Amino acid sequence: MRTHIVRWILVACVIGLVACSTSTIFVATWKAPDAQPVTPAGKKIATLVLIDDRNRRRDAEVYLANDLTNRGMQGVASYTLIGYDHPGLEYVRARLKAAGVDGVVVMRVLGKDQTTIVKPGGWSGSAYGSFGSYYSSYGMAVSYSTGYERTDRSRRLSTR
Helix, strand or coil, X not given: CHHHHHHHHHHHHHHHHHHCCCCCCCCCCCCCCCCCCCCCCCCEEEEEEECCCXXXXXXXXXXXXXXXXXXXXXXXXCHHHHCCCCCXXXXXXXXXXXXXXXXXXXXXXXEEEEEEEEEEEEEEEEEEECCCCCCCCEEEEEEEEEEEEEEEEEEEEEEC
C-alpha cells in the first residue's frame, strides 16, 4: 500500500515538473516588406516540411496541417500527395493541382543550437545576535542549494 502511494506521489511530481517546463518562443521573425495580407479561410493548403527523416517529416506535416485546419483552412500533408521521394518540380505541381490545392506552406530547418547552463549548488549561511544583555542570543542560519542544470535548444526555421 505504501509503495502504491509513493508511486502516485512520484507521478504527480513528474507531471508537475513537465507542466512547469518552458514554452516555445519566437526570438526573431521576418516578413517581406511588400507582403500583402492573404485570406486563406476555406482554401485547401498543403504543408511541406523539407527534412530527410521520413517520420519527422510526416509528423511535422500532419501537425501543421491539423493546425491549419483548426484555423479555418483545409490542411493537407503533402506526403499523402507526392510521397516521400524527391520528385521533380513539374510532378509536384501536377499532383498539387490535381488535388485542388490552393497554396503550399513550406518549412525547412536552417540550423539548430544547444546551450547548457549549469548553476552549481553549495552551502550558504549567516551568524546573528540579538540586542540586549538579558535576552542575548546568538545563532546561525545555514542552507544548502543543490543547484541545477538546464539545456536550452533552439531551431532556426524558414517558412514560406
